[in-house]
Amino acid sequence: MSVRSLGAYLATLAMGAAAVLGLAQPASAAGGNYVALGDSYSSGVGAGSYTSESGDCLRSTKAYPQLWANANAPSSFRFVACSGATTSSVASGQLGALSSSTTLVSVTAGGNDVGFADVMQTCVLQSQATCVSRVNTAVSQMQSTLPGRLDSLYTGIRSRSPQAHVVVLGYPRFYKLSGSCIAGLTETERGAINNASDVLNGVLAKRAANAGFTFSSVVDEFTGHELCSGDAWLHSVTLPVTNSYHPKAIGQSGGYLPALRSVA
Structure with a gap:
């Protein structure tokens, strides 16, 4: 030879x-053309360092999409995730960032469709029975109306970016049960909220699989870093109130970024 x-x-x-x-x-080969869609968990609410151009969408330079783009230098990057987004508002207001040349899409959506903020407010301010009832209502919505809404969104994503690898990211469990918290919600309330998160992730995983998308859970990454763990990567009730129950900067870099990186 x-x-x-x-x-x-x-x-x-x-x-x-x-x-x-x-x-x-x-990095350029891995990145391609990346579009980041979704709600506050993708925009980076709770992480601080919000860009002025994003306004009320509160897109953070410390959010996982920006961190992934920084590390992988895709040839193009569109970051359009927005605080408060639902499946329908992602579909109507964000999909214009997609194109036939898009190669990677990440998305979080579904929590606001079942009243995430109202659930947490109810549980913080009202009785245990009212909290559990509100959580159960959200779970019912996850199982009845949310699947169809996700299907519609995912169909829209696929139609606009037929060649893209689409990653649907889930939501963390919020509480470590029998943890370090000595005040706040009861263990029953915390358990109900964790169960709702598990149900939501299950629905997201199934609809993503049916669409031919990749589901990436963040539960493992956040295990040991839930509220009441002593090393929480999530905000509890805080000021500004918009940060409440959202990942801190370390939750974006240590939780969501590895979940995306493992499948992207």
């Missing part, structure tokens, strides 16, 4: 090994 042939052979082996072992490829 000639020196040139040997060099080509070794290069081929090295490329094959990189593919098998999942070694890092050039």
Whole structure:
């Protein structure tokens, strides 16, 4: 074998090994054209450092989409996630960022469709029975009306970006049960909220799979960092109130970013 042939052979082996072992490829090759859709968990509410152009959407430079783009240098990056977004407002107001050349899409949506903010406000301000009843109403909505709304959104994403790898990210469990909290919600309320998060993630995973999308849970990443864990990556009730029950900057970089990176 000639020196040139040997060099080509070794290069081929090295490329094959990189593919098998999942070694890092050039960032530009990995990134392509990335669009980040979704609600406050994607815009980065709670992480601070909001961009002036984003206004009330509160897009943060510390949010996982921006962090992923910084690390991977995609050839184009559109960050259009917005605080308060529902499946319908993502569909009507954000999908214009997609195109046939989009290669990667990330999205969080569904929590606001079932009244996430109202659930948490009810549980903080009212009785245990009222809290559990409100959580159960949200769970019922997750199982009845939300699947159809997700299907509609996912169909819209696919129609506008037919070649894209679409990653649907879930939501964390909020509480470590039997944890360090000595005040606030009861264990019954915390357990009901955690269960609702599990149900929501299950619905998201199923609808994503049906659409041919990839679901990436963040539950494992946030385990040990829930509220009442002693090392929470989530805000509890706080001022400004918009930060409440949203990931801190460390929750974006240590929770959501690895969840995206593991599948993107």
